[in-house]
Amino acid sequence: METKPTEISSSKMFGGYNKRYKHYSPILGCSMTFHIYFPPSPSLCHKFPVLYWLSGLTCTDENFISKSGAQRVASSEGVALVAPDTSPRGLNVEGEADSWDFGVGAGFYLNATQDKWKNWQMYDYVVKELPKLLSENFPQLETSRASIFGHSMGGHGALTIYLKNQDKYKSVSAFAPLVNPINCPWGQKALMNYLGGNKAEWEEYDATCLITKFNGVRATILIDQGEDDKFLHDQLMPHKFEEACKKANVPLLLRLQPGYDHSYYFIATFIDDHIRHHAQALNL
Template sequence: MDSKPTEVSSSKMFGGFNKRYKHFSPTLGCSMNFTIYFPPSSSPSHKFPVLYWLSGLTCTDENFIIKSGAQRVASSEGIALIAPDTSPRGLNVEGESESWDFGVGAGFYLNAKQEKWKNWRMYDYVVKELPLLLSENFPQLDTSRASISGHSMGGHGALTIYLKNLDKYKSVSAFAPIVNPMNCPWGQKAFTNYLGENKSDWEEYDATCLISKFHDLSATILIDQGEADSFLHNQLLPNKFEEACRKVGAPLLLRVQPGYDHSYYFIASFIDDHIRHHAQALQL
């Protein structure tokens, strides 16, 4: 199958276009979809900076594009939105669809070490394969000016990827991220299965552990967390990350939003602030 992306659908929105693409991923060994929102352009030679959005458990590349309303401000700020899928699909690995929080739709943005899950390499897909694919096939994108954001599992992905690749991303933000997966049920289940029992391998994908290594940040980390989020106290643990940031003096703006839950209603309510947060870093 061709690894060059082919357009699957196109819808105009706020003067720009949501375009969905399919391609074969050598990293993951399967066909993958991703969606790009291209803002309106006044000149064919204009290049847009990019904001990667990593979605949460059970999501595809479409959830953010359909539900967040991010395109309105992305359009006015001139930022392209890139939404990849959350895991490999169609590989038919035994057990990949047995639970909603592991396997298909639950890639956790890591490179699996266990042989059975060897195709689960979403870290390399997001950090290496996808940016290269974009730069080779979409001349209107300036992939050298990139930021990253995400929700829940995708917030975990955005934070860990950013912290390990400070040279590749100008800024990071997250909604209700899983910031300390080593110490929550979702993370422990995923890490045990994908990475094995070695806890030092787990630390490589835990934002609360990583911040102590990579805390020399040029941009403030923005996190929004709903106070009425049912996962707040047992899965998300933002206070752990806040404490780790305070210890090393890493710049963090953690906003706890009263009454908001874990859903896209919450994301849509504050997405404009996040797009502008990234626009500021990307325009520098």
């Protein structure tokens, strides 16, 4: 099985290149794809900081690259974008594709403990395997300078991963993140099935619970949330996270955007702010 990444497509954009790769993941036990956007390089030996994007439910590694328009500012700021897939694929686990909010395309960026879902180790894939793969195979990437952001389920992933690994990431932001999964239907379904009934384990993947455990968050957390998002009140609940940040004295910039929904139109509108937020932290 080829663990080294193989390039499967390349498209020039804003002077740089969107490149898609395939590799075998020992952690997930299947082949995976991911995208990198390489900005135009000022010199042969130049190294770019890395900004990881985690996508939401039903997405692949392609949605963000094709729909967000993030490459324009990533190019001018000199930041490489890395977009992994959202779950293992092709394992043919019974029930893996029965619903859109669990299984394939819905890895929730956690390490499953239930035997049936033992391949769903997206937390370790994003935090450990993928950065190691990048540092070993792409000398133009400076993986020690990294930040992370995401959308919806991916916003949940970005926040929880950042809070547990502040030594690995300089900054975090999110669009319409799932901030309190232990208290919403999407989260409860995923956490019960992947982790079982021990609620203490669920809290390890809940940003609102984690924020109180990790004092000393110094970088401002940026969150954009559309006010016309149909998932706002029953699934996303950003005010729960806002309250927890206030109690923990964590700097949060929560921007409620009137008229915007949960889509990539919303993401594309505010993506430049997020890229610049991270570029500032990465280039300090």
